[in-house]
Amino acid sequence: MEECQHLATDKMIALDAIEIATLDKQQRTNLINGLSGFKSALLLGTTNDNNQHNLALYSNVVHIGANPPLMGIIQRPVSVEKHTYENIKANGHFTINHIPIKLYKNGHQTSARYDRATSEFEACGFTPVFKGNIIAPFVGESPIQIGLTLEEEVKITSNDTLLLVGRIKEIYLAPGIIDEEGFIEIAKANTILVQGLESYYSANFVDRLPYAKPHNG
C-alpha cells in the first residue's frame, strides 16, 4: 500500500509531474477532478428502442459555440456499459437538464450504475417528460431544459474519452430566469453546482460586465 503524501499543510504546495504521478491514487483522482472548479451538475436524459429511459449525471459539459448553437459533453471511456452513450448513438437525441438545489441528492444518485432496464427517473425521483421533436425525456422538475441532437463525436486519444458535440434544438426555461437581452440569470434558477465528483455548491451573482476592450494608454 502506497504511503499518502501530506497535502493539507499550512504551507504552499508545489507538485511536479513526477510527484503528481506518484501521489496515492485516490489523492490524485480527488485533486485532479477538483481542479477545473465549479461546474453545473446536469442530468442527461435519453431513451432507447425498447422505451427504456435513462438519466445520468454529467458535469463535464461545455459551450462550444452560439451559431450554430452547440454544446459538448465529455463521455468517459465506453469500455464498460454506458447507457447514455448507447442511447445517444442509437437515436441521436439527448436532453440536458439543470438540477434544482433541493434535488441534488436525487441527482447524485443517478450516477450509480443501474442496469439497463432500470430507469433512473423512477429510481431517483424525477419525472420524464416528452415534448417537441426530441426523442429523449426531459426532466420535468428542471428549470432549464435543453433538447439536442448529436452532431459530431470526437475521440480524445490521450485517455480514450469522447467529446460528444450536440446541436441545441429546443430550450425550455422556467418563468423569471431570463431577461429581455437573453441573459439567463442562473442564480435565480436555484440550480446546483458541483466540484469534482462529490462536492456540491450553490451560486451567488457577483456582477455583469460589458464586453472587455483594451485600456487606452
Ligand SMILES: Cc1cc2nc3c(=O)[nH]c(=O)nc-3n(C[C@H](O)[C@H](O)[C@H](O)COP(=O)(O)O)c2cc1C
Ligand atoms: C458529479 C458527477 C459528475 C459526472 N460527470 C460525468 C461526465 O461529465 N461524463 C461522464 O461520462 N460521466 C460523468 N459522471 C459519471 C456518470 O454519472 C456515471 O458513469 C453514470 O453511471 C453513467 O450512467 P449511464 O451508464 O446510465 O450513462 C459523473 C458522475 C458524478 C458523480
